Amino acid sequence: MIEISASSTxxxxxxxxDLDLAERDQFxxxxxxxxxxxxQLVVVDMCRVNFMDSTGAAFLISLADAGRKRGGATVLRGADPRDLFVIEVCGALDLFRIDPDHRCEPVTAPDVTETDPTPSI
Structure with missing residues (x-):
């Protein structure tokens, strides 16, 4: 899922x-x-990306390229090293600013109470 929000800048x-071939129809x-x-500034929050392939990278690259042509910048926030590697392999890591200080909020698992699998008699 991809959500977009905007402020004045x-x-x-x-x-x-996932940001991959299966999601490309919405790109x-x-x-x-x-x-x-x-x-002028596009921030891509990738904290909850599970997987990104070259199709997802191409989508991000197209956003960064469009922003750069307008004199803007694109920031990747919370990108996993594997995602940065995919963009680097595509030869486009220099199109992005990387936010090294951002820390993603941990995803908390629902509280699971263990039950006794033995039926009561």
Whole structure:
């Protein structure tokens, strides 16, 4: 899932789940919305990305390239080293600013109470 929010200067994109070939149908619409907002700074929150392939990287690269052409910048926040590696392999890591200080909030698992599997008689 991809959520978009905007302030007067920044567009924030929060990605949850996979950013890959299976999700590519939504990329053009999201890119058009982000570009249409015309904010100088695009922040991509990747704290909840489970997996990203080269298709997901190409989507992020297209956002960064569009922003750079308008004189803006794209920041990756909470990106896992494996995701940065995918972008680096694509030769586009220099299109992004990396937020090294951001710490993702831990995802808490629901409280699970263990029960006795033995039926009572």
């Amino acid at each position: 920044t567009t924030t994109i929060v990605v949850s789940g 053009p619409e999201i890119a058009a919305r982000v570009v249409g907002l015309r904010r």
